Amino acid sequence: MWTLDAYHLARAQFAFTVGFHIVFPTFSIGLAAYLAVLEGLWLRTGRQVYMDVYQYWLKIFAIVFGIGVVTGLVMSYEFGTNWSEFAYRTGPILGPLLGYETLTAFFMEAGFLGIMLFGINRVDKRLHFAATCLVTLGTHISAAWILASNSWMQTPAGYKIVNGVFEPVSWLHIIFNPSYPFRFAHMMGAAYLSVAFAVGAIGAFHLLRDRGNQAARVMFSMAMWMAACATPFQIVAGDALGLNSLQYQPQKVAAMEGDWAAPEPGAGEPVVLFGVPDQQHRVNHDEVTIPHVGSLYLTHSWSGTIRPLDAFPPADIPDVPVLFYGFRIMVGLGLLMFAIGVVSLWLRWRGQLYDARWFQRIVVATGPAGFCALLAGWVVTEAGRQPYTVYGLLRTAQSVSPVLTSDVALSLGAFAVIYSIVLAAALLFLLRLFAKAPVSHEAGPPHVPQRAAGIMPGPAGAILNSAEGTR
Amino acid sequence: MSTVLPIIWAGLLAFAVFAYIVLDGFDLGVGILFLVEHDKQDRDVMVTTVAPVWDGNETWLVLGGGGLFAAFPMAYSIILPALYPLMIGMLLALILRGVAFEFRFQATSYGRFWWDIAFCGGSIVATFCQGLILGGLIHGIHVDGHAYAGGPPPWLNGFAMLCGIALVVGYALLGACWLIWRTNGRLQARCRRRAEWFAAIMLGLIGIVSLWTPLLHPEFTRRWFAWPGMALTSPVPLLVAVVAWLFWRALRKDHEVMPLLYVQAWFLLCFVGLGISFYPYIIPPSVTIWQAAAPVGSLDFLLVGAIVMLPIILTYMAYSYWTFVHSKVEPGTQYH
Numbered sequence: 001m002w003t004l005d006a007y008h009l010a011r012a013q014f015a016f017t018v019g020f021h022i023v024f025p026t027f028s029i030g031l032a033a034y035l036a037v038l039e040g041l042w043l044r045t046g047r048q049v050y051m052d053v054y055q056y057w058l059k060i061f062a063i064v065f066g067i068g069v070v071t072g073l074v075m076s077y078e079f080g081t082n083w084s085e086f087a088y089r090t091g092p093i094l095g096p097l098l099g100y101e102t103l104t105a106f107f108m109e110a111g112f113l114g115i116m117l118f119g120i121n122r123v124d125k126r127l128h129f130a131a132t133c134l135v136t137l138g139t140h141i142s143a144a145w146i147l148a149s150n151s152w153m154q155t156p157a158g159y160k161i162v163n164g165v166f167e168p169v170s171w172l173h174i175i176f177n178p179s180y181p182f183r184f185a186h187m188m189g190a191a192y193l194s195v196a197f198a199v200g201a202i203g204a205f206h207l208l209r210d211r212g213n214q215a216a217r218v219m220f221s222m223a224m225w226m227a228a229c230a231t232p233f234q235i236v237a238g239d240a241l242g243l244n245s246l247q248y249q250p251q252k253v254a255a256m257e258g259d260w261a262a263p264e265p266g267a268g269e270p271v272v273l274f275g276v277p278d279q280q281h282r283v284n285h286d287e288v289t290i291p292h293v294g295s296l297y298l299t300h301s302w303s304g305t306i307r308p309l310d311a312f313p314p315a316d317i318p319d320v321p322v323l324f325y326g327f328r329i330m331v332g333l334g335l336l337m338f339a340i341g342v343v344s345l346w347l348r349w350r351g352q353l354y355d356a357r358w359f360q361r362i363v364v365a366t367g368p369a370g371f372c373a374l375l376a377g378w379v380v381t382e383a384g385r386q387p388y389t390v391y392g393l394l395r396t397a398q399s400v401s402p403v404l405t406s407d408v409a410l411s412l413g414a415f416a417v418i419y420s421i422v423l424a425a426a427l428l429f430l431l432r433l434f435a436k437a438p439v440s441h442e443a444g445p446p447h448v449p450q451r452a453a454g455i456m457p458g459p460a461g462a463i464l465n466s467a468e469g470t471r
Numbered sequence: 472m473s474t475v476l477p478i479i480w481a482g483l484l485a486f487a488v489f490a491y492i493v494l495d496g497f498d499l500g501v502g503i504l505f506l507v508e509h510d511k512q513d514r515d516v517m518v519t520t521v522a523p524v525w526d527g528n529e530t531w532l533v534l535g536g537g538g539l540f541a542a543f544p545m546a547y548s549i550i551l552p553a554l555y556p557l558m559i560g561m562l563l564a565l566i567l568r569g570v571a572f573e574f575r576f577q578a579t580s581y582g583r584f585w586w587d588i589a590f591c592g593g594s595i596v597a598t599f600c601q602g603l604i605l606g607g608l609i610h611g612i613h614v615d616g617h618a619y620a621g622g623p624p625p626w627l628n629g630f631a632m633l634c635g636i637a638l639v640v641g642y643a644l645l646g647a648c649w650l651i652w653r654t655n656g657r658l659q660a661r662c663r664r665r666a667e668w669f670a671a672i673m674l675g676l677i678g679i680v681s682l683w684t685p686l687l688h689p690e691f692t693r694r695w696f697a698w699p700g701m702a703l704t705s706p707v708p709l710l711v712a713v714v715a716w717l718f719w720r721a722l723r724k725d726h727e728v729m730p731l732l733y734v735q736a737w738f739l740l741c742f743v744g745l746g747i748s749f750y751p752y753i754i755p756p757s758v759t760i761w762q763a764a765a766p767v768g769s770l771d772f773l774l775v776g777a778i779v780m781l782p783i784i785l786t787y788m789a790y791s792y793w794t795f796v797h798s799k800v801e802p803g804t805q806y807h
Contacts, residue, residue, distance in 0.1 A: 411556070
């Protein structure tokens with residue numbers, strides 16, 4: 001089934017590049033929001049520790065954001081290089097959405113990022129805070145547009161098809177397509193949680209080394225608040241998205257559940273805790289199930305049923321093992337994070353949050369949990385759209401470019417090499433930064449261009465110089 | 472309306488691509504100049520001059536790609552597969568040099584050596600690929616229906632290679648002129664000298680490319696060398712000469728900002744010349760902008776956003792630049 005043709009190689013390439021990319025903007029979304037909150041608290045309370053935590057994570061942000069930008073650039077061209085038929089047919093719908101993303105988000109992020117990273121000594125404090133907020137807003141607007149595009153591919157609406165090309169009929173229906181609100185909420189929750197667990201892990205790590213480190217306490221405490229508040233939200237949002245998928249993409253949900261055939265009448269849907277799905281024979285091997293639980297969360301009733309996989313032609317269902325395992329990894333990690341949030345509340349209530357070293361060790365270990373759950377969830381939703389690029393309307397096999405297999409193979413190899421180098425270096429530098437404890441009067445990102453010795457000429461220079469004088 | 476909208480969009484896209492060329496051009500050029508600038512302190516200063524602005528510069532490339540996808544999906548779906556290896560090569564090179572901005576400051580001295588190579592090599596490869604893309608597009612892409620028809624790679628020929636080399640020299644020139652403006656002392660003096668050389672070479676290359684282009688398609692020849700087209704086309708080379716004279720005068724008189732502006736004017740003239748050759752095609756000589764255009768519903772929806780957002784974008788981009796360019800970057804003071 002898996003031959004090395006341009007189609008499969010292009011799929012592998014897109015999965016690899018988007019899977020690599022998605023971690024970084026998600027990190028940026030959550031981290032930008034965290035930085036905005038920190039700077040706001042600093043301005044409000046005047047406590048240096050907030051600025052220290054801000055500067056500590058700003059250095060991380062500079063690296064993460066940069067990788068997000070350059071790997072994102074790839075995505076905006078990859079539609080054309082590898083999926084030109086898809087691009088030709090969906091360009092009139094998806095093109096403007098991505099165009100709006102650039103116009104309303106990317107430029108705003110890029111325009112104020114320089115000030116955010118290097119401008120703390122160059123502009124007024126409040127103006128700097130405004131820059132942080134605008135970068136944060138940019139990351140969120142960007143997510144709003146890209147998820148609208150992605151959701152449209154999952155649950156297309158507001159279009160007509162003219163000579164095989166999707167043309168817009170109602171932009172309101174295109175943007176606010178049926179799965180969009182749920183997917184957006186779930187993705188935002190994932191971004192906030194991923195960053196909360198990363199920040200919590202670093203805070204916990206430095207607390208374990210020095211219980212008195214104020215900055216580490218602030219990180220740990222704030223992260224645990226976020227973990228406790230956002231995990232319940234995330235579970236509710238995930239449930240809502242699942243119900244939405246059940247309505248619009250039934251075979252995706254059936255594959256997530258490993259539900260090959262309808263249960264006996266009245267037995268309800270069991271939940272398959274574990275099993276080995278077999279796509280060829282259309283059964284699960286070695287499955288461990290609990291009766292009725294599937295009905296409870298899928299249909300919110302005791303004996304409700306869903307359409308099983310055997311109700312669909314074999315050519316119309318996604319790769320079941322990928323969805324089945326991906327979904328279990330995501331939910332398992334989600335429940336783990338939920339438990340950590342609950343325990344943190346209990347410890348906080350007992351006044352032991354900063355003393356429970358066993359708990360801090362667990363939090364260090366679960367630092368990557370949010371990102372792993374995010375990737376697993378992304379695989380479930382994207383692989384679950386297969387075998388279509390535009391769900392039910394345009395098959396992935398009909399979306400591919402007329403390019404040489406050798407070209408795609410070569411570029412896939414080149415991507416693998418370059419991305420591995422970038423990832424290895426990024427991890428090295430990030431871990432090196434994380435290994436340093438946050439200190440009082442933490443320095444910002446390196447290569448801060450300092451003010452020149454001379455006085456700059458011109459009226460604007462006079463204004464800026466006098467502004468500097470008044471601070 | 473449907474005849475005007477594609478023209479408006481072609482203009483907007485041309486603007487985005489031009490903005491990309493003259494803005495990212497100078498920061499790619501700074502990377503190219505790593506070839507001849509080896510001193511660590513000078514390199515730090517060079518990177519620091521572009522660190523706060525390169526990301527915004529590169530965003531114009533996203534707008535160019537996204538805009539082509541939105542407004543001319545057919546052209547997007549033909550050009551990108553046709554120039555597949557160049558697109559991938561450019562993107563990978565931009566990744567390497569993009570991360571090198573941060574990584575070279577994080578790395579130890581040994582690691583920095585490699586990230587400097589990544590920054591310089593990435594800048595050169597990305598630029599060369601962009602030149603080849605341009606050359607391939609001018610040379611001609613075979614089209615079948617709404618798709619790329621295959622055949623010999625349109626970029627594997629002397630003309631495209633020449634465009635690639637010309638663009639590397641052109642960006643190096645932009646980079647040198649940017650550094651004349653943004654730096655002081657010996658680095659600035661060296662850039663001034665180099666700018667003269669690069670400018671001389673670039674003028675020569677522009678001349679060769681300009682004479683070669685009309686010979687590629689009869690359509691181009693008619694436009695450039697026959698009445699009434701000549702009335703429109705003949706001022707372009709004249710203006711190139713005028714700007715060349717102004718450029719050398721500015722350089723000799725130690726102007727700091729003007730050389731950069733004159734080089735950008737050069738790029739603008741080349742761009743206008745290209746526009747004269749191309750119009751009304753987006754992929755000469757097979758696909759016109761009307762054939763490639765998205766339906767009206769897509770064009771006018773995004774046009775509203777462009778009209779509202781572009782002035783705002785240009786305003787805060789200018790503000791962001793102003794925050795960082797109002798004083799020179801001094802050696803040794805760039806660390807906190």
